[in-house]
Amino acid sequence: MLKGTHASLPPPHPLVAALAGCTSNPNGCGASGCPRATGTTRLLSGSVVRSIAGEAPRTLSLVASPSPTTPDACSISGLGVEVFQNEFVNGTGPILACPTGSDRGFLDVLLTRLGDVREFTVGTRTVAAGDLGIVAEICVPTGDRGCNLCKIGLEDTKATVTVEEATGGKAAYPKLVTSDYKRVFRVEVDTGVRSSSSAGGACPTVATKLVVRFEQTAADWRYDPSGPCLCE
Numbered sequence: 001m002l003k004g005t006h007a008s009l010p011p012p013h014p015l016v017a018a019l020a021g022c023t024s025n026p027n028g029c030g031a032s033g034c035p036r037a038t039g040t041t042r043l044l045s046g047s048v049v050r051s052i053a054g055e056a057p058r059t060l061s062l063v064a065s066p067s068p069t070t071p072d073a074c075s076i077s078g079l080g081v082e083v084f085q086n087e088f089v090n091g092t093g094p095i096l097a098c099p100t101g102s103d104r105g106f107l108d109v110l111l112t113r114l115g116d117v118r119e120f121t122v123g124t125r126t127v128a129a130g131d132l133g134i135v136a137e138i139c140v141p142t143g144d145r146g147c148n149l150c151k152i153g154l155e156d157t158k159a160t161v162t163v164e165e166a167t168g169g170k171a172a173y174p175k176l177v178t179s180d181y182k183r184v185f186r187v188e189v190d191t192g193v194r195s196s197s198s199a200g201g202a203c204p205t206v207a208t209k210l211v212v213r214f215e216q217t218a219a220d221w222r223y224d225p226s227g228p229c230l231c232e
Contacts, residue, residue, distance in 0.1 A: 035085070036227030037174050040220050041078035041094070041117065044184070046212035048074050050107060051193070052100055052138070053204035060098060062212060069106070074098035076212060079114055085173055089116045094187075096210065100138065109189070109210060110135045117183050117216050118170040120163045129157035134189065138196055138206055150196035150203035160188040164213075174223040181221075186213040 046062035063070075065077040080092045096109040113133030136152040168181030189210045196203040 033224075033226035034229040035174065036222075036224045037083040037176055038222055038224075039081040039083070039117075039176065039216065041214040041216045042220065043076060043078065044213040044215050046076065046186075046210070048096070048098055048211075049207075049209040050098060050100075051207040052107075057207070058101075062096075065095075065097075069097055069099050071099055071101070078214060079111075079117065079216075081116070083173060083176060087173060091115070094212070094214070096212075105139050105141050107138045107206065107208070108136065109208065111187065114161075114187070116170075117185070118177060118181070120161075120166055120183050120185060122163050122166045124160060124162040126158050126160050129154040129159055129189070132159050132161075134159060136191070136194075136206070136208065138204065140198075140201070140203060142201070148198050148200040148203070150198040152191070152194050152196045152206050152208075154191060154194065157189065157191050157194075162186050162188070168218070174225075176221045176223065177218050179218055181216075181218040183216045184213070186211065 043062065043064040048060045048062065049057050050060065051057045061073045062076050063073050065075045067073075067075055069075045075097050077093045077095045079094050082090050084090070091114060092112070094111050094114070098107040098109075099105065100107055111132050111134055113131065134154055134157070136154055138150050138152060139147040140150060142148055163183065163185045165182060165184040168178040171177050171181075187210070189208070191206070191208045193205050193207045196206055
């Protein structure tokens with residue numbers, strides 16, 4: 001998760017949850033560490049247009065995490081992926097964190113189920129926000145310097161994923177991808193005006209339009225035979 005972000009993540013995959021209490025790593029740990037196969041994506045470009053409580057829409061630029069948010073820029077992480085020896089793929093993010101213009105306020109958007117980018121093919125698909133695992137929350141600062149965390153309703157929101165370039169492909173563990181592997185893709189989400197809700201107090205309406213382009217190449221994948229262990 002982005003530094004300074006307070007969004008709540010969805011429940012982890014059962015395998016990930018099981019690892020939290022395991023006594024050995026499923027990748028076959030040795031005395032020198034555990035095999036870890038990981039990948040990420042790099043931000044190419046993007047922007048966010050947001051409107052809170054009926055204010056005039058405001059366009060913000062995007063900077064790659066861990067760069068902090070500023071009054072005019074949102075911070076976004078890449079898609080973090082780990083591939084296990086049994087070819088199970090666990091992905092996290094991308095995670096977007098935006099300022100709201102008020103002290104301590106923030107707007108978070110999480111795409112928790114973008115999928116295995118290695119399997120993307122050129123083309124455009126429109127998917128339900130729920131199928132991409134999109135979660136959006138806004139923090140409304142309270143007088144006690146706390147935060148009323150409001151969940152934004154996205155039940156019928158659609159998202160568009162466009163793969164602009166796809167060369168090379170997936171390779172067996174631990175190679176992960178072919179040497180000519182490359183994916184360039186963009187994700188577009190336009191929520192329209194949405195209500196938000198919380199048991200802790202009043203929540204504003206929120207409208208968010210996100211356009212973000214990512215690139216992933218063979219250099220973004222890494223296999224470490226003696227990486228840090230998830231658990232001992």
